[in-house]
Amino acid sequence: MRIIIVGGGIGGLALATGLRRQEFDVQVFDRDLDVANTGGYHITLDGRAQAALRELVAPEIFERLLASASALRLRPPDALWDRHGRLLGYGPHLGDSPSVDIDRITLRTVLADAVGADLHLGRTVTEIGRATDSAPMAVFADGPPVRCDLLVGADGTHSVVARQLAGGPTSEPTGIIGFSGRTAADSIGAPERQRLGARSGMAVGPRATALYVGFLDPVGNAVLDVPGRREAITTGPTYIWGAMFPESAVSDSMRGLHGDALRTALLAAFRRRGWGERSLEVIARADPDSIAAFRFNAASTRSHDLAPWPAGPVTALGDAVHATPPTAGMGAGAAIRDAAGLVTQLRTVADGTTTLAVAVSRFEADMRLRGSEVLHQAMKTVRWIQLTDTGLGAAATGAVIPVLAAANRLGRRR
Template sequence: MKIPQIEKLSKPLIEKVAIIGAGLGGLAVAVALRKLGYDVQVYEKAQDFRPVGGGLGLMPNGLNCLNAIEPEIVKNIRNSGCEVNTSILKNTQGETIRTNPATRYQDKYGQPLVTIWWWHLQQVLVSQLPDDVIHLNHRCIDFKQDDSGVEIYFDAAQKVNADLLIGADGINSAIREVLIADGKPRYLGSMSWRAVIQSNQDILKPGELGFVRGNKEFMYLLNVADGYISWLYRRLSSDCELSQNVDLVKSRVLYQLADWGESLRSLVEATPAEQILEGPICDRLPLNFWSQGRVALLGDAAHPMAPALGQGANSAFEDAYELALCFSEASSIQEALANYEQRRIPRTQLIQTRSALGEMRYYETDNEAAARQMQEQSQMSSEEFQNWLLNYKPYE
């Protein structure tokens, strides 16, 4: 069954929508709500758009929802990223152990697996919005609401009014803190380092996605188009302290890769220190509600998850599509947000939980993995879960 397209309404439910955060989810829902006919304004704390972020994988569930929002987005994503046709398992010396075809995504779910630079994806979404819709250098610090609207406050004594406020401002969401006040994110015991660099090395061919498994450590290698490669290194660590400066970040990674092969170490060596992103892998426990009154959460602000299943961006695109759909069908804000929560929360609760478990599976020994698989035989199998995850159809 094809997902219904987002189309302009004869009469929108409300007029003004304010979105906090010009990340992937915030931009996607801005495009969707504008297509319905809403006056949408996006407020972003960054002072400019610059080449940031690592590589990520877009999966059929996310791509299908983006396609239902605006088909041109998916067309541009496929032009700006790399379609994966082969996954490769390597050892820490850079030697290929096994290759597997990845074409089953297109065959089975109607969309390919696409790897893309986060920044390029952000620019694809930005290109769908007029320049005067996005307001940079706006750090949201608070909001107040009543029956007639929401007043939103920024740190430079600026304020705006809206009929609806959407918090799409990430795992450390200011909107979530005011709305729910559930404290800091939960550290999952895994530290991350990642970067995107231009590379002419032969370590990864077009259409390939590489995975390197070490001892309580691993690395992903992603082609992200135009000669750029994204490397993502993670390591089990009880210490989540950040390095004091960018040079220490780079030397820390190289120290941890001391025994790895030259082809892999050289990727890190060739990366300018200031381009390496270091951070702890965190999530939050699932919530039972994402909205109050005229304020709702979306994406990582609503359901931050470990990256193990690659569903952070993809589930945010599901949110964007579903929220817009709810506002195209409901007769009140309350009905729209209640339907949004009902459609999204049970699904994302399961994805969050499986993602946290998946993060720890990266570090299992073979014996631990075998024992876990025995315990999970009575639960949804990995294949059943993947089918449920990637074959997402909102109306079924």
């Protein structure tokens, strides 16, 4: 069986790695010229995602990944702040958490190494065609089409493959624009570094403004203490943050900015909405070249809306099917679990116990449930933020949050 994967992101590379281990004939085509050409931010892999990854990659590859990851169990509980940096409360203890954080670039490059020569960069797929025997073909912007027995779209939120299968987009904008960046912990003043601590936190303000500040330290909070195998691009304590604004003419115009200009505009946008300077220091001290803008897109949370096409020799996975905002930190993990599920089903085709159509149908049924689950989690936070953009929501945010902050201060004094 010859398999083509369109898209060399995390889901596509994880799938290719798993298929190669099972000795399938697989080729991956991606439009990027460099696998490191991706957001330099971090993703969270929960226990289920790690179990799937362990099935897909060789033990030495899995060890390389864990040696480059940061353990959540070594962090204090997450914090919730108001826009002035006043503490509202803490999340649950993380001591029993199996989850790990890892740089997206690190994960993608290690998986690409595992795929090896089967990954073809600089190849843009423009559509899915059919050969004379109805077998699927990948049609490229340049070069002849390539025929296969199964074609898998792992080409992200704006997937060419899934759009063609569904007859239209498989996700839509949520109304929130995100901005993300990286800030070395030692570049922040001591008072703010002490306030933020070695934890992740979230601050929410009125009018759908929010700031998530994640903490990543693959050295101090290493999952595996194997320095010789560590490949993380983050080499010291780092705050990796994400700012959120409602989509508007102003936020849309900011998406066209870069570097210092984007950082300056971002700080100004927060200040216009009454955010305190203390909360903004992590942005003000960020590496300007790390700051990027992106739109929050989401698929339907209803499982029957996902992958709305008959099962056949063309399918898709990950964000191509269940595009998930980053507010739950589960999108990449879900794509990895999709990949493991598809490999499991294709093994039944290889051993002759089922047909390709049945295997793909079973895979898509499981993927719909998985995608709906992670979307429900991610959209809870999105909807909470959106509620603050109403008149009542803004008033409630402005009135209730200071009371919560005061109550928290009093509670800590007792």
